[in-house]
């Protein structure tokens with residue numbers, strides 16, 4: 455298991471390399487929450503494609519709470535699981551209107567009571583919008599944490615717990631943002647991470663590191 459000094463070095467080094475904000479970080483709670491929810495089982499690209507029209511059609515929680523669920527479905531029909539997501543968004547809009555005075559709650563405990571919201575979505579909202587420490591474990595975070603030897607767990611919840619125990623709290627917010635970009639660019643899924651151009655290779659114990667392919 456890595457020590458926390460190495461963990462900090464890895465996160466900071468990757469932070470220098472990947473400075474872009476998260477694709478689903480819309481800078482406000484409503485749009486970030488809905489976009490992250492939509493992005494489950496779908497690429498961020500797909501969400502970014504439909505989101506401007508969706509945002510225009512449903513600019514407020516009120517408009518979403520009063521919308522016919524079929525209108526919401528129509529607006530997101532290119533997104534995976536769009537029917538269940540449309541139902542969740544409508545229920546969520548009603549709950550935010552009726553129980554949270556029209557504002558997205560800013561704690562993990564309350565966020566996960568919203569329909570369709572699990573710990574990963576809640577963690578993205580907490581870090582992106584409220585700048586609260588949380589670790590959103592998605593497929594990139596989980597894969598990279600395993601390769602770096604930071605986690606062994608086989609569920610996102612177990613990996614989240616392991617990372618919380620290992621990574622100093624002040625670094626939590628960076629993990630999802632930098633690992634997602636690093637995971638798309640270098641430490642990619644499948645059997646061929648591009649280890650020859652990895653800026654943190656010297657701190658990585660992954661036994662199947664891949665050298666530069668011959669040209």
Ligand code: SF4
Pocket residue numbers: 601602640641642647648649652653654655658659660663664
């Ligand atoms: S050395 Fe390879 S496996 Fe390890 S973090 Fe870098 S890209 Fe990923």
